[in-house]
Amino acid sequence: MLQRNPAERGFEGPVVACIQMEPHVGAKRENVARSIQYIEEAAKSGASLVVLPELTNTGYVFADREEAFALAEDLPGGETVQAWADAAQRLGVHVVAGIAERDGKRLYNSAIFISPSGRVGVYRKLHLWDREHLFFEPGNRGVPVFDTSLGRISIAICYDGWFPEVYRLAATQGADVVCVPTNWVPMPGQPADRPAMAATLTMAAAHSNGLMIACANRMGTERGQPFIGQSLIVSGDGWPLAGPASCDQEEILYAAIDLQRIRSERTLNTFNHVLRDRRTDVYDPMLGTGWPSSRA
Amino acid sequence: MLQRNPAERGFEGPVVACIQMEPHVGAKRENVARSIQYIEEAAKSGASLVVLPELTNTGYVFADREEAFALAEDLPGGETVQAWADAAQRLGVHVVAGIAERDGKRLYNSAIFISPSGRVGVYRKLHLWDREHLFFEPGNRGVPVFDTSLGRISIAICYDGWFPEVYRLAATQGADVVCVPTNWVPMPGQPADRPAMAATLTMAAAHSNGLMIACANRMGTERGQPFIGQSLIVSGDGWPLAGPASCDQEEILYAAIDLQRIRSERTLNTFNHVLRDRRTDVYDPMLGTGWPSSRA
Incomplete structure (x- = not known):
């Protein structure tokens, strides 16, 4: 395990922890129990926000919709959320974790937000990947x-x-930190000797928006599908604060949540601020673009 | 010079060349003459599209608005465009190059598009950097x-x-290749041992949009302002086809323009296509977002 003790690293103020772990498809109770052991370890090490991978409780590679349906839970009352909420309250931490959500006959690939005071929120994945389309509805x-x-x-x-x-939607609504529960898989064209494209995309998004981004990926191979690990935490200037983690080990990454630093990183010089410099007059798709243009 | 002969590298079909060179502020005739030598060299080596840096003809670090005004030219009739258009026609190449544009009393940091048949188009930089705000108007x-x-x-x-x-605006209007005349400078927080943030942003944009992106940067230090070189050409999967070039040498990068490859790279698997997967229903800023939401 890397960077296990943020206090030893001189962090002051709140700390985010990203848990890189390997859920096993179908083994929900074991997955949740192990995730809570990791939340406890992170809390003991000083974390106040803990991010867990996508579909932490169920695993990822469902054989069919029936298997996904049987593992999914109603939110926010289901047993997994109750267990995580109990841990969050007992340990005084915020938790963001991936979970299979059931809403009547519909399934969503969701992430739950839990505060130590028992507040619960849900995000439903907007962009489904590959065979997820067979099991889940797109987020709404x-x-x-x-x-x-x-x-x-x-x-x-x-x-x-x-x-x-x-x-952009997160940043323009005032977000400071984006938590990314993920199950990154190998991308086509990825050279073996370079950081994952997922890291490149994360760094670019952090830099272009002045956002801290905390990504917790899973690792291991499930039903023939490999996952790439390499969890990472990036600051608002686009550079990693922790990670990328290993490709194949369970581990915890830690980084300080320094709001002054994140918000300062949006200002690049006397004249430039990454969010205020947006040309929303030009981006508006209703107004059109092109050359020669009526906007000239 | 790297990769000087695309034919030797087995390229078939059209080839883009990015010229990394060092313009000198105020020395317009010399800058244009040297740029034409490079266009000739690239054309001889098989290029059909040649990209030159931002403000190739004038240099970048103007002392004041008067200096910029004196160097800028009306488009498309100015002497620099005439010289580049003559070269484009004579050599049978397309040219995209940065130029200071004068339009009445207004200045723009522009790029000119020139076809071998004499077609000329203009792009005006939308997002001004640092002291450019003192000299130029934002693009319109x-x-x-x-x-x-x-x-x-x-x-x-x-x-x-x-x-x-x-x-996104380029991709959703059907672009295959984005040419980027640039004068990248060192960014705050850039670690010395990592590729430039500009490369990260370019790779992410190429991957997220399935676009080939050809960046021609300048190098050298002008009036105390260093430029970082590291020109590069990225394919639609986000990985470099050529470069990053050196930090401090004049050189030419070459890459094949393979439309079938670029367009294929937008399809990630049976279910996913980077452009078709966009959730424009959610992105529309007029509809709002947030949780709990009226869209739930």
Whole structure:
């Protein structure tokens, strides 16, 4: 395990922990129990916000919709959320974790936000990946931002991070930190000797928006599908504060949540601020673009 | 010089060349003459599209607005465009190059698109960097896409690349290749041992949009301002085809423009396509987001 004790690293103020772990498909009670051991370890080491991977409780590679349906839970009353909420309250931490959500006959690839006081919020993955389309509905709750004592926290899941609009929606709603429960898989064309494209996308989004982004990936191979690990935490200037983690080990990454630093990183010089410099007059799709243009 | 002969590298079909060179502020005739030598060299080596840096003809670090005004030219009739258009026609190449544009009493940090048949288009930098605000007006011609025999070509300049919307506007208008004349400078927080943040932003934009992106940067130090070189050409999967170039040498990068490859790279698997997967229903800023939400 890397960077196990943030206090030893001289962090002051709140700390985020990203748990890189390997859930096993179908083994829900074991997965949740192990995730709570990790939350306890992170809390003991000083974390006030703990991020867990996508679909932490169920695992990822469902054989069919029936298997996913049987493992999913109603939110917020289901047993997994109750267990995580109990841990959050007992340990005084915020938790963001991936979970399979059941809503009547519909399933969502969701992430739950839990505060130590028992507040619960839900994000539903907007951009489904590959065979997820067979099991889940696309998210329909937008990009939420939760106001907390640690800062304003938003959530994206895995392939959502391929869409710069997701981070823009978080940033323009005032988010400071985006938590990313993820199950990153190998991408086509990825050279073996370079950091994952997921890291490149995360760094670019953090830099372009002045956002801290905390990604907790899973590792291991499930039913033939490999996952790439390499969890990481990036600051608002786009550079990693912790990680990328290993490709194949369970471990915890820690980084200080320094709101002054994150917000300062949006200012690049006397004249430039990454969010205020946006040309929304030009981006508006209703107004059109092109050359020669009526806007000339 | 690296990769000087695309034919030796087995390229078939059209080739883009990015010229990394060092203009000198105020020395317009010398800058243009040297740029034409490079266009000739690239054309001899098989290039059909040549990208030159931002403000190739004038240099970058103007002492004041008067100096910029004196060096800028009316478009498309000015002497620099005439010289480049003559070269483009004589050599049978397309040219995209940065130029200081004068329009009445207004100045723009522009890029010119020139076809071998004499077609001329203009892009005006949308996002001004630092002291450019003192000399130039922000662009007012949107993001143009030029239909050519090589594919659909768009343009962005330097700090424009910090705004994912620019690449989205190019991609959603059908661009295949974005040419980026640039004068990248060192960014705050840049670790010495890592690729430039500009490369990270370019790779992310290429991958998220399935766009080939060809960046020609300058190098050298002008009036105390260093430039970082590291020109590069990225394919639609986000990985470099050529470069990053050196930090401090004049050189030419070459890469094949393979439209089938670029367009194929937008499809990630049976279910996913980076452009078609966009959730425009959620992104529309007029509809709002957040949780709990009326869209739930």
